[in-house]
Amino acid sequence: MKDVAGVAGVSLATVSRVVNGSGDVRTDLKEAVQDAIELLGYRRDLTASTLRRADRLSASIGLVFEDVSNPFFSAVHRGIEDVAREHGTLTFAGSSDEDPVRERELAEALAARGVDGLVVVPCTGDQSYLLRERQAGTALVFIDRPPRFVDADAVVSDNAGGARGAVEHLLAAGHRRIGFLGDRPEIFTADERRRGYREALGGAGLAWDPALERTGLVDSDQAAAAATDLLRTADPPTALFAGQNLITIGTMRALKELELRHDVALVGFDDIALAEMVEPGITVVAQDPYALGHRAAELLFDQLQGEAQGTQHVVLPTRLIQRGSGEIGPSGTGA
Amino acid sequence: MKDVAGVAGVSLATVSRVVNGSGDVRTDLKEAVQDAIELLGYRRDLTASTLRRADRLSASIGLVFEDVSNPFFSAVHRGIEDVAREHGTLTFAGSSDEDPVRERELAEALAARGVDGLVVVPCTGDQSYLLRERQAGTALVFIDRPPRFVDADAVVSDNAGGARGAVEHLLAAGHRRIGFLGDRPEIFTADERRRGYREALGGAGLAWDPALERTGLVDSDQAAAAATDLLRTADPPTALFAGQNLITIGTMRALKELELRHDVALVGFDDIALAEMVEPGITVVAQDPYALGHRAAELLFDQLQGEAQGTQHVVLPTRLIQRGSGEIGPSGTGA
C-alpha cells in the first residue's frame, strides 16, 4: 500500500479511501491510485485491515463439527456457506470427533484467529468456556444439539417428535414389539430419539421393554451385531427403529444376512443415499441438514448485525418418507 | 497484552516471550506473567502476531472445492484436515460450484486473509491468476485435477487407468457392446475416464461407437434419462460404464425401472454408500478421496517447510470392487 501511494503520488490515507470506496476522492487521484494498483499487482491485506478497523470484523466465521466428512455435517456446512457468502464471509471448519477437549481447542483456535462468529455442534460436556469469547464480541450459535451451561441461540431438529412419529407409524401398522437401536445416550440427539421412541410406546399403552433397547452403537458394524442379537432372542421384535444413518445401514445389513428384510419392519432416522434403491426401500425420518445450517447462519448474522432479539431456540420439523421397509406388517409381507 | 504486562509489572516484550515460549525468562517473572494471563483471561490475537512475525505464517490454509457438501470432497477435506492438525493449522473451505469466476473469487478472498497455502480443485479455465499468490509465498497444490497454465504440485486419481480397468473387466466377461455415460467432457476427470473407456475398447480390437457414448450428464436425473434412452435403441449395449457417482445412481435407477438390473452389466466410477446393499450389488472403481486429501496436504506442508523438491505430480491408483452388477454376462444372469 505504501508502494501504491508512492507510485500514485498520494498519501496512504488516499489509497485506503480508494481501496475501500470510503469518502470522496478526486477523480484524477482515484485513477492514479487504480493505475498504480494495477501496475504493482497490489492486493490488500485483509487481516491488517481488520486489526485496525473500528468494527474489527474479519469477514470469517468458524465451524466446529463432529466430523467434516460426515455427509450430514457437510450438508450443514453448505447451508452455512451459502448464507455466509451473501455476507462476503468465509468459513473455517474443523472436526471435534466428539471429543470435548478437541472441541474446545478448535473453538479457541478459531477465536484466536479472530473469527466474527462460531457455529458449534457441542459434544457432551460443558460449553461455558465459550462465554469468554462471546463477551469478547464473538457471535455464537449452536447447531444439531443445544449447549450446556450457556444460554445461546440453537438450531436443532425435532428429534423426539420425529422419533415419536416413526414409532407411531410402526404402531399403526400393527406392531407391538418394536426394537430401538441407538447411539450413545450421552449424545443429546440419541437421547432425544430414544425419548420419542418411549413416548410413542407409552402413548399406545405399551410399557417399554429394556430388552428391546440397544444403545451405545457408534458405527454400522456395532449396529449390525446388535440387530442380529436382538432378532435372535426368544421373543424378537417385529419392527426396528434405528436412531441414526450409520445404525440404519448396519441394521439393514443384518436384516439382509438373516434374510428378514421382508419380514421385519425398519424405520431409520436420517435419510441415506440410495435408500430408495434397496429392496425393500428404506423408510426414514429425514432431517434437513442444509436448512439447519442455513437457519443457524442466519441467526449468527442477526447477532453480528445487532438484530438479534433475545435467545432463539429453533426446532426444525422432520419428515417421514415411506419407501417400503416401514410399511411391513407384524407378520411380514410374505414376499 | 498491554494489560497483562501492566498487571505483571513487566514489559510487553517479556509477556511476548512467555506467551511464545521463546527466549529465556526468569522463573519469577514468568510466573507473574502467567498469573496475570489467568487473572485477566487474556487470549493472544494470532492475526496481530502473524502480521508482525518474521515468517508471516497464519497457521491456516484455504481449500477451494467444487462443493463442500459432496461426500467425495468432504472425505478429501478430512484427509487434509488431519495433516493440517498435525501442523497446528486450521482450514478454510469453500465451494466453487464449477464456476471459474467463483473459484477465483474464493481463492483470492482466501489469499487476502493471509492463508499460508491453498489446495484447489481447478474448474475448467485458467489458473494462472494463482501465480501472483504463489510469488507472494503462498504454497499451492492442485487436487483431483491438474491445473492449466500453472506448473504446480498436483494429486489426482488414475482416472484413465481406473476406467480402462473397469471396461476391461466388462470385456473379460464377454461384453462387446459397452455404453459410456459421462459428465461434461470439459471436466478433466470426465474426459480422462472417457479416454480410458475408449482405450480399453481399442485394446480389445473394438472401434468405439459414438452411439454408445452419452456425455454432459450433470446429475442423476439426466443420467437416468440417458441410460433409458440408450437401452431402448435398436441395438442396445449389454453393459454400461458410469463415469461418476451421481451418474451411477441415475443409471441404477433406470435399470431398475426397465427391470434390467439383472440383465445389463454396470460398473460405476467412485464408490457409493449402500452399494453393497442394492440388488445386485454395484461393482465400482473406487478412488480414495481421503488419501487424495492427505497426500495433497503433505505436499503443501513440504512446500511451506522448504522441503519441496521440484514439482510433484502424484497419481493415486484406483481399485475395482466387485459386487455383482459388473459380473453379469452379455446374456444376463437369468435371475
Added chain:
DNA sequence: CTGAAAGCGCTTACAG
C-alpha cells in the same frame, strides 16, 4: 535476562 523503541499493513480521527 530485560525493556524501550520501531514497525508489520492497514484505518481513522484530526487539521488544513
Added chain:
DNA sequence: CTGAAAGCGCTTACAG
C-alpha cells in the same frame, strides 16, 4: 477533498 500522525496487538532487533 487530502495528508501527517497515531495506533490496532503483536514481535523483534537492539541496547543494557
